[in-house]
Amino acid sequence: MTSKTNGSRVIPYNMLAECVSTTYELVQRIVPEPEMNVLRTGLKYLEPTLIDCIQKADEGLPIIGHHFAFPAEYLYAFDCVPICIEATSYLLAALLPDGSEKYYDLITHWGHPYHTCSSQKGVMGMVLDDLFQFDVITTPTAPCDNTYASYPFFEYEGIPLVLTDMPFLKEEKSYEYFAEQIEMGLDEIGKIIGQEPNYEKLKKCLQIENETLKIELELYELRKAVPCPVESMMSPMSAAAQVFMAGRQEKLDFYKEIYEVVKRNYKRKETPLEEERIRSVWPYMVVFFDLALCEWVDRELGMSILLDIFSYNFYNEIDTSSKDKMLYGMAKKAMDFPMIKQSIEFYEDFLSYFVEMTRDYKADCAIFTSHLGCKQFGSIPQILREALRDELGIPMLIVDIDVGDKRFASIKTVKDKIRMFTNTLL
Amino acid sequence: MNLVNDAFLEIANSIENKYIKFWQDSDKKVIGYYCTYIPEELIHAAGILPYRVRATGHDTTELGDILMVRFTCSFVRASLDLALRGGFDFFDGFLICNSCDHSRRMYELFDMKVFNREGFNKKVPRFYISVPHIISEEGFGWFKQEVEELKEELENAYGVKITDSNLKNSISVYNENRKLLREIHKIRILDNPKLTGADALQISVANTSVPKEVANQELKKILTKLKASEGIKNHKKRIMVVGSLIDDLNFINLIENTGGLVVSDFLCFGTRNFVDDVETNGNPLEKITKRTYFRMSCPRMMDDHENRLKFLKKEIDSAKIDGVILQRINNCDLHGCDNMLFEHDLKDLEIPAMNIDREYVQADLNRLQTRIEAFLEMI
Ligand code: SF4
Numbered sequence: 187m188t189s190k191t192n193g194s195r196v197i198p199y200n201m202l203a204e205c206v207s208t209t210y211e212l213v214q215r216i217v218p219e220p221e222m223n224v225l226r227t228g229l230k231y232l233e234p235t236l237i238d239c240i241q242k243a244d245e246g247l248p249i250i251g252h253h254f255a256f257p258a259e260y261l262y263a264f265d266c267v268p269i270c271i272e273a274t275s276y277l278l279a280a281l282l283p284d285g286s287e288k289y290y291d292l293i294t295h296w297g298h299p300y301h302t303c304s305s306q307k308g309v310m311g312m313v314l315d316d317l318f319q320f321d322v323i324t325t326p327t328a329p330c331d332n333t334y335a336s337y338p339f340f341e342y343e344g345i346p347l348v349l350t351d352m353p354f355l356k357e358e359k360s361y362e363y364f365a366e367q368i369e370m371g372l373d374e375i376g377k378i379i380g381q382e383p384n385y386e387k388l389k390k391c392l393q394i395e396n397e398t399l400k401i402e403l404e405l406y407e408l409r410k411a412v413p414c415p416v417e418s419m420m421s422p423m424s425a426a427a428q429v430f431m432a433g434r435q436e437k438l439d440f441y442k443e444i445y446e447v448v449k450r451n452y453k454r455k456e457t458p459l460e461e462e463r464i465r466s467v468w469p470y471m472v473v474f475f476d477l478a479l480c481e482w483v484d485r486e487l488g489m490s491i492l493l494d495i496f497s498y499n500f501y502n503e504i505d506t507s508s509k510d511k512m513l514y515g516m517a518k519k520a521m522d523f524p525m526i527k528q529s530i531e532f533y534e535d536f537l538s539y540f541v542e543m544t545r546d547y548k549a550d551c552a553i554f555t556s557h558l559g560c561k562q563f564g565s566i567p568q569i570l571r572e573a574l575r576d577e578l579g580i581p582m583l584i585v586d587i588d589v590g591d592k593r594f595a596s597i598k599t600v601k602d603k604i605r606m607f608t609n610t611l612l
Numbered sequence: 613m614n615l616v617n618d619a620f621l622e623i624a625n626s627i628e629n630k631y632i633k634f635w636q637d638s639d640k641k642v643i644g645y646y647c648t649y650i651p652e653e654l655i656h657a658a659g660i661l662p663y664r665v666r667a668t669g670h671d672t673t674e675l676g677d678i679l680m681v682r683f684t685c686s687f688v689r690a691s692l693d694l695a696l697r698g699g700f701d702f703f704d705g706f707l708i709c710n711s712c713d714h715s716r717r718m719y720e721l722f723d724m725k726v727f728n729r730e731g732f733n734k735k736v737p738r739f740y741i742s743v744p745h746i747i748s749e750e751g752f753g754w755f756k757q758e759v760e761e762l763k764e765e766l767e768n769a770y771g772v773k774i775t776d777s778n779l780k781n782s783i784s785v786y787n788e789n790r791k792l793l794r795e796i797h798k799i800r801i802l803d804n805p806k807l808t809g810a811d812a813l814q815i816s817v818a819n820t821s822v823p824k825e826v827a828n829q830e831l832k833k834i835l836t837k838l839k840a841s842e843g844i845k846n847h848k849k850r851i852m853v854v855g856s857l858i859d860d861l862n863f864i865n866l867i868e869n870t871g872g873l874v875v876s877d878f879l880c881f882g883t884r885n886f887v888d889d890v891e892t893n894g895n896p897l898e899k900i901t902k903r904t905y906f907r908m909s910c911p912r913m914m915d916d917h918e919n920r921l922k923f924l925k926k927e928i929d930s931a932k933i934d935g936v937i938l939q940r941i942n943n944c945d946l947h948g949c950d951n952m953l954f955e956h957d958l959k960d961l962e963i964p965a966m967n968i969d970r971e972y973v974q975a976d977l978n979r980l981q982t983r984i985e986a987f988l989e990m991i
């Protein structure tokens with residue numbers, strides 16, 4: 187890790203790059219191949235991505251903060267450094283021993299309610315600590331109250347805030363409306379940073395995303411195999427890849443490399459687990475403050491995580507043949523993005539497709555991490571549990587958690603609950 | 613002047629009342645709804661009584677807790693609980709918008725668990741409108757279409773025709789209602805206020821629970837009574853209450869019994885409801901939509917904190933406020949964060965403010981009382 191943090195406008199990225207690089211080095215040195223392949227491959231591509239961002243920030247490119255619901259690749263219409271507010275908080279939470287806690291505490295002391303989402307808290311605290319020098323921040327008005335409630339803080343701190351209004355409910359008119367909002371949003375960002383949005387440049391990134399999507403879809407199919415040929419670590423890693431490497435060659439390369447290994451496992455009917463004893467689906471998120479949980483479920487419990495909310499994507503490839511088609515496809519993709527889709531539609535759809543997927547993936551159980559921040563999901567766990575039980579006879583464990591802050595429910599508590607639950611299944 | 617035992621104010625203490633019964637006995641419908649961003653005049657123009665969901669007096673969330681996790685708003689859990697026990701069986705329709713993450717999910721839960729529960733056989737149509745989270749011309753265009761669609765849905769569901777003349781009549785009834793509430797507010801903020809915060813809240817809550825024609829008659833009577841009264845003379849600390857929904861007297865009483873007098877507020881059952889009117893010229897549906905959308909916002913509108921602050925400052929000035937109590941129901945992210953910014957804004961302006969959290973079903977009265985006492989002593 188070469189870049190100096192002194193004078194950096196993206197100090198948390200320096201911290202992240204440092205962590206990623208040491209963790210990668212450690213895995214390379216002490217874990218024999220092919221073990222922990224997903225983590226190894228993820229870190230391998232994450233490192234140059236972060237370093238590139240740091241260098242570009244050092245060169246003076248504008249720093250654009252964005253909500254994960256505004257896909258990062260759309261910002262590559264500009265020469266800029268996109269920083270995802272939510273993913274930065276959580277990747278630090280995953281890689282640093284005390285995660286983003288210092289920053290959560292800073293913003294909590296400033297008055298941010300304890301029950302809001304830790305995904306925003308981290309970077310809010312970092313802004314109070316002057317660790318990021320954003321030129322502008324953008325977010326759609328989705329997926330949750332935390333977004334509407336927390337982002338005005340950035341404006342209060344003097345950072346220009348560009349909002350794109352994402353309507354509830356996906357219908358044709360919603361896509362058209364949001365496409366216009368994206369175009370207006372990009373124009374507004376352009377004015378703030380003194381650049382015109384470059385749709386040719388954006389097109390290339392969308393094409394990379396289209397390529398990646400094909401592989402992702404194949405991977406979803408392969409994950410249905412018994413035994414599952416994919417490590418559970420794929421869930422958090424694909425979330426990281428989706429956000430940090432969006433629109434970049436590194437993302438495509440990451441998926442290509444993973445795909446080769448998974449395909450080989452599949453052909454040989456092999457699983458990275460010693461023995462797959464339980465197949466689980468996680469309707470919501472995995473735990474971000476301790477990535478090792480995914481490795482633990484594989485190794486200790488013989489339980490594969492077949493899917494979590496970030497690993498079921500329903501968006502279509504974006505038609506890049508004209509600017510209007512691109513914008514329309516971008517709107518559709520953003521509204522179908524994991525977690526966004528489920529937050530802007532009624533539960534009826536979520537219940538039916540999740541039950542279908544659980545059947546399709548031949549899962550034995552579901553584990554729902556009920557995240558403190560996500561009030562829009564606060565009334566799903568019980569009705570989902572009933573639906574899975576009544577329609578498939580499958581039990582669902584509900585774990586109350588803050589996915590980014592171990593002080594709400596520690597990893598030991600989480601593991602104990604999962605272990606007790608799985609004991610009842612075996 | 614004391615409004616204790618005023619029959620109209622009593623309406624605020626129960627969910628149903630004789631006016632609703634009378635209304636339904638004459639074969640007319642009631643639509644229940646959550647939240648402020650509902651074009652009430654449109655429902656009224658359909659000959660239907662719009663009824664804002666509340667849970668006044670309901671002090672348990674037990675059944676609601678089974679369906680909603682504990683880190684959701686206890687007001688919404690209490691209202692769901694009440695619904696599961698049949699408290700809203702009198703609804704003939706149910707309307708929701710995407711106001712906050714807690715209440716908007718009632719669209720699904722009422723359908724699956726309340727109106728579909730065993731033994732309940734009434735068909736209750738449900739309606740949904742999607743409200744933009746920012747205030748812009750484009751957003752208005754979107755919302756206008758949503759309200760037009762709602763009009764059609766209401767007409768189809770209840771076999772009615774909503775004409776421009778119906779709409780104009782509703783506008784005038786609702787504008788008169790807001791005017792009366794503003795007049796009451798004017799005498800609430802006098803040096804010797806003519807009514808307490810508890811009275812004001814009861815008036816406001818009762819006002820949402822009866823046909824507006826009835827409310828207008830009653831408000832006129834109350835206004836006459838109040839105008840003739842002496843006003844409150846003992847000089848207590850003048851307080852403004854801001855934040856999450858308050859639909860019962862517990863919290864206001866706590867302040868007023870501790871030595872404060874709530875002379876103004878920034879609440880959805882309060883000032884926010886009556887500050888703006890519908891314009892009376894032009895296309896009536898468009899004007900109703902305009903007022904609903906561009907009205908004094910709540911924090912669900914993401915880009916309007918500045919305006920809300922402007923209102924607060926003006927009100928603090930005209931109501932001669934000594935201190936502001938910023939409160940939120942636990943887990944209410946919208947008001948929690950807006951209050952966080954208000955706290956800093958008010959500190960910069962050197963206006964005393966306290967920021968507290970509470971539960972809808974009030975359990976920790978001692979803690980709250982101690983904090984409020986300390987605040988009142990300090991200002
Ligand atoms: S994790 Fe939930 S609460 Fe947090 S930003 Fe995402 S949707 Fe909102």
Ligand code: SF4
Nearest residue numbers: 685712714856857944
């Ligand atoms: S108090 Fe807050 S969380 Fe509760 S219904 Fe109102 S806006 Fe929603």
